[in-house]
Amino acid sequence: MNNNSEIYSTISTLISRRAEGTYWDFKREHHKNKADLIHDVLCLANADHDGNRYLIYGVDDRNYSIHPMNEDPGRRTQADIAGLFRDNAEKFFQSRIPEFYLKEIELGDELLDVLVIEDAPHKPYYLIQRLGKIHAHHIYSRVCDTNTPVNDAAQAHEIERMWRQRFGLDAPPLKRMGLYLREPDAWSPLPDSGGNMGFYYTTFPEFTIRSTDAEDQIACREEWTRGELVSKNNYAGYYELRFHQTLLRRIRYVGFDDRKKSMVAPDWEPRGPGRFYFYEGNSIIYAVQRFHASSSGDDSVNLSVRLRRGEVSDAARARWGSVMKIPVLNPGELEAFLDADGEDGIIHPSTDDGEQYELFLRNQLDFEDWRSGGNAT
Numbered sequence: 001m002n003n004n005s006e007i008y009s010t011i012s013t014l015i016s017r018r019a020e021g022t023y024w025d026f027k028r029e030h031h032k033n034k035a036d037l038i039h040d041v042l043c044l045a046n047a048d049h050d051g052n053r054y055l056i057y058g059v060d061d062r063n064y065s066i067h068p069m070n071e072d073p074g075r076r077t078q079a080d081i082a083g084l085f086r087d088n089a090e091k092f093f094q095s096r097i098p099e100f101y102l103k104e105i106e107l108g109d110e111l112l113d114v115l116v117i118e119d120a121p122h123k124p125y126y127l128i129q130r131l132g133k134i135h136a137h138h139i140y141s142r143v144c145d146t147n148t149p150v151n152d153a154a155q156a157h158e159i160e161r162m163w164r165q166r167f168g169l170d171a172p173p174l175k176r177m178g179l180y181l182r183e184p185d186a187w188s189p190l191p192d193s194g195g196n197m198g199f200y201y202t203t204f205p206e207f208t209i210r211s212t213d214a215e216d217q218i219a220c221r222e223e224w225t226r227g228e229l230v231s232k233n234n235y236a237g238y239y240e241l242r243f244h245q246t247l248l249r250r251i252r253y254v255g256f257d258d259r260k261k262s263m264v265a266p267d268w269e270p271r272g273p274g275r276f277y278f279y280e281g282n283s284i285i286y287a288v289q290r291f292h293a294s295s296s297g298d299d300s301v302n303l304s305v306r307l308r309r310g311e312v313s314d315a316a317r318a319r320w321g322s323v324m325k326i327p328v329l330n331p332g333e334l335e336a337f338l339d340a341d342g343e344d345g346i347i348h349p350s351t352d353d354g355e356q357y358e359l360f361l362r363n364q365l366d367f368e369d370w371r372s373g374g375n376a377t
Helices: 005-016 034-045 078-087 156-166 173-180 284-296 311-320 333-339 353-371
Strands: 024-027 053-057 100-107 110-117 187-189 198-201 207-213 235-243 246-256 261-264 267-271 274-280
Touching: 005 053, 005 100, 005 110, 005 333, 024 034, 034 053, 034 078, 034 110, 078 100, 173 207, 173 235, 173 246, 173 284, 235 284, 246 284, 261 284, 267 333, 274 284, 274 333, 274 353, 311 353, 333 353
Parallel strands: 024 053
Antiparallel strands: 053 110, 100 110, 187 198, 198 207, 207 235, 235 246, 246 261, 267 274
16 A cells, blocks of 8 residues: 555644644544535535645544544445535535545554545535535535534635635735636637737636747657657747736647647656656646646647557557546645655666657656556556
8 A cells, every 4th residue: 555655644643633623524434424424525625724624534533542444334435425426516506516535544553544625726615405414505614623513504704715715816816827727718818919819817807818939949849749640840839827917927838749739738857767747736737738728628638659669668558558648646646656766866867769758658657556556667
């Protein structure tokens, strides 16, 4: 089992406090009642906390004793919990459900489950149709160690805080831009954008995004483009993100495959003599990529795999066929994946195009193996 060191440290610290709090809740066993589970998730998801929230299964909330999950006959899986929310999505406001994932961690010799509820900017989460004992149009939250009761609602100032966060009103401009880019339908074309694309956010038109041409030497033939049949006509440009006239960020995009495909260039980190490419799911770069994909198609999920002979290429084509995708990482995954190697010192990067491509495929394969619980090679 791969124990993510960051979440392991966090959960160990929370248990050692022998108390519950605003963003964590202990449960001796998995919920027997589905409405109770949804209510607890809603309360944590709407709580006033900057960061992830945790529903920790296997810890008694009265005496904080440990009760291993492999002894829980009602234990739920990630698929069970996701299915419960997905099947009831139409009962949520705008059909938007909290974002979460289930992690197993080993605390000593004891196995715990942790439902990690991400701090997404979509609060307040609430139901528009009653579900069991959970009332429609009641906004629930969590203050200190106490959930809002199902027959009650959060205080007015708490609800105001949630809506302000949803619209990014208290956030700095670049973070607000990232929030607004998640709504591509809320952007309209700029009338004076010339030959390049330009848009403004209709709710707050002081936020704009424009595409601009880039100088020839900007990188546009990195490893992730080399599986395409035609690479000599690759080109690069920028998306310029502005608040009024202030340039907040320039983000590179690349066109390739004889200009039939395009996408925002992913991030990368060195791994061994090669590079690992990715998007971080909560990053401004990925927000721009999703905005770009809304009008141009998501080419980050159909990158061609080069047809060549070799152990790594054969493994890649056996895994993916003729196309692959750039992974989108959850918080903490990048550090955990890179730390899993345990390599010391600096490894000189390869400068050979063919070898770079093989190393790229190897690193992407290794990440998928690591994420699924296998062993990277």
